[in-house]
Amino acid sequence: MAARVESLSSSGIQSIPKEYVRPQEELTSIGNVFEEEKKEEGPQVPTIDLQEMYSDDEVRVKKAGQAFFDLPVEEKERYANDQASGKIQGYGSKLANNASGQLEWEDYFFHLIFPEEKRDLSVWPKTPIDYTCPQPELALGVEAHTDISALTFILHNMVPGLQLFYQGKWVTAKCVPNSIIMHIGDTIEILSNGKYKSILHRGLVNKEKVRISWAVFFEPPKEKIILKPLPEVVTEAEPAQFPPRTFAQHIEHKLFRKSQEALLSK
Numbered sequence: 001m002a003a004r005v006e007s008l009s010s011s012g013i014q015s016i017p018k019e020y021v022r023p024q025e026e027l028t029s030i031g032n033v034f035e036e037e038k039k040e041e042g043p044q045v046p047t048i049d050l051q052e053m054y055s056d057d058e059v060r061v062k063k064a065g066q067a068f069f070d071l072p073v074e075e076k077e078r079y080a081n082d083q084a085s086g087k088i089q090g091y092g093s094k095l096a097n098n099a100s101g102q103l104e105w106e107d108y109f110f111h112l113i114f115p116e117e118k119r120d121l122s123v124w125p126k127t128p129i130d131y132t133c134p135q136p137e138l139a140l141g142v143e144a145h146t147d148i149s150a151l152t153f154i155l156h157n158m159v160p161g162l163q164l165f166y167q168g169k170w171v172t173a174k175c176v177p178n179s180i181i182m183h184i185g186d187t188i189e190i191l192s193n194g195k196y197k198s199i200l201h202r203g204l205v206n207k208e209k210v211r212i213s214w215a216v217f218f219e220p221p222k223e224k225i226i227l228k229p230l231p232e233v234v235t236e237a238e239p240a241q242f243p244p245r246t247f248a249q250h251i252e253h254k255l256f257r258k259s260q261e262a263l264l265s266k
């Protein structure tokens with residue numbers, strides 16, 4: 001089992017274990033996230049005012065996650081997941097499913113909430129979290145990836161870290177008070193035949209503040225629906241870019257590609 005980042009973080013280490021140090025070509029793009037967040041030039045994440053849509057779900061999700069991560073590590077271990085045996089829900093420390101052995105500076109909690117009959121309350125509650133890191137310029141909280149979801153909604157604790165890859169550059173999402181960051185995942189990209197792009201994103205860590213984010217994923221059922229570009233967006237000039245697949249097949253395909261890439265880069 002991977003070490004808990006929280007335990008590493010509080011152990012007083014001055015340098016991070018080598019599994020957490022990102023490959024050289026990635027390090028050139030990792031900067032100080034507080035500086036990055038201040039940048040005003042270049043593309044920015046657009047903000048939409050949703051004041052009229054207030055609900056207290058956000059507060060409840062945040063409270064549950066915070067309460068879970070406030071528990072001692074030993075207590076949290078009771079809810080540990082086991083990716084290798086397919087039990088992906090629960091407390092874990094290796095979010096990216098890569099075969100390279102590369103680790104990320106974060107612990108998380110993953111929980112399926114809807115549909116209700118699939119909700120397993122024995123793994124309650126949920127949150128991804130990043131801990132402060134002695135060498136933040138060498139590590140990533142969450143490595144670059146696109147989400148498999150249709151849409152992802154990310155609540156945050158006002159500590160910057162999320163970056164989006166847009167027009168060839170990493171753009172840091174500014175922490176707007178009471179905002180929810182929404183991004184598009186692979187499912188919408190497939191349905192829209194690539195008109196909406198699944199955004200590549202990652203999470204930076206820093207030395208000063210613990211970053212907590214609560215990511216809520218909206219995903220299609222694993223087998224029930226065949227994902228493919230909607231007929232309305234397929235024309236002779238713009239043929240379907242994505243072969244039909246179930247959500248489960250899409251996940252398989254993505255994991256397989258990742259493990260192939262990792263083998264090639266060895």
Ligand SMILES: O=C(O)CCC(=O)C(=O)O
Pocket residue numbers: 128141142147154161162201202203213215
């Ligand atoms: O750290 C974050 O806010 C992003 C988390 C994320 O990208 C994910 O869990 O898919």
Ligand SMILES: [Fe+2]
Pocket residue numbers: 145146147152201
């Ligand atoms: Fe993500």
